[in-house]
Amino acid sequence: xxxxxxxxxxxxxxxxxxxxxxxxxxxxxxxxxxxxxxxxxxxxxxxxxxxxxxxxxxxxxxxxxxxxxxxxxxxxxxxxxxxxxxxxxxxxxxxxxxxxxxxxxxxxxxxxxxxxxxxxxxxxxxxxxxxxxxxxxxxxxxxxxxxxxxxxxxxxxxxxxxxxxxxxxxxxxxxxxxxxxxxxxxxxxxxxxxxxxxxxxxxxxxxxxxxxxxxxxxxxxxxxxxxx
Numbered sequence: 510x511x512x513x514x515x516x517x518x519x520x521x522x523x524x525x526x527x528x529x530x531x532x533x534x535x536x537x538x539x540x541x542x543x544x545x546x547x548x549x550x551x552x553x554x555x556x557x558x559x560x561x562x563x564x565x566x567x568x569x570x571x572x573x574x575x576x577x578x579x580x581x582x583x584x585x586x587x588x589x590x591x592x593x594x595x596x597x598x599x600x601x602x603x604x605x606x607x608x609x610x611x612x613x614x615x616x617x618x619x620x621x622x623x624x625x626x627x628x629x630x631x632x633x634x635x636x637x638x639x640x641x642x643x644x645x646x647x648x649x650x651x652x653x654x655x656x657x658x659x660x661x662x663x664x665x666x667x668x669x670x671x672x673x674x675x676x677x678x679x680x681x682x683x684x685x686x687x688x689x690x691x692x693x694x695x696x697x698x699x700x701x702x703x704x705x706x707x708x709x710x711x712x713x714x715x716x717x718x719x720x721x722x723x724x725x726x727x728x729x730x731x732x733x734x735x736x737x
Contacts, residue, residue, distance in 0.1 A: 528652050532656040628692070
């Protein structure tokens with residue numbers, strides 16, 4: 510474990526040799542998989558705290574939906590991201606990549622996602638979400654480019670292809686009724702609440718944003734007028 514931590518520290522400092530070691534050391538695969546689970550759980554806790562700190566009342570099962578189910582679904586969709594990136598690299602560009610090697614590199618490049626634990630800080634939570642995602646994309650592009658000798662443009666295309674699938678699926682999973690994703694995608698909950706067609710018969714009363722503790726003014730951002 511100590512060797513892995515040292516290697517991760519070097520990788521985050523953009524040491525190209527460290528990414529090569531991550532690629533080749535199969536002993537780090539279980540640790541890398543565990544790291545991904547921890548990072549996603551941090552995003553789940555951040556999403557849960559965001560609701561707890563910034564709303565008077567959250568829907569029943571908020572913790573289960575964001576931390577438990579949200580983390581499970583995020584991990585599943587994250588696996589799809591890795592699979593899409595792998596497919597683009599191997600079948601699209603003809604680059605030799607071992608699946609377990611990509612997993613190890615991906616896990617370390619995903620470390621900036623840990624910043625989503627801080628989503629409960631109201632004044633800067635959108636900034637934190639943006640920075641976390643941007644850092645993951647940039648670091649992952651660098652990691653794939655370095656570890657697998659992939660041209661910069663192809664590395665970026667492979668990363669963005671996987672991320673597009675990841676983002677679309679998670680955005681679909683977050684609705685007024687369901688919060689089955691975590692991290693930055695939990696913000697979709699507020700958008701869906703305020704843009705929901707009230708004539709649809711969906712009960713949104715259990716998501717209470719009317720209390721004194723809710724400090725965000727969405728009046729200028731969303732049309733909250735009920736549909737006739």
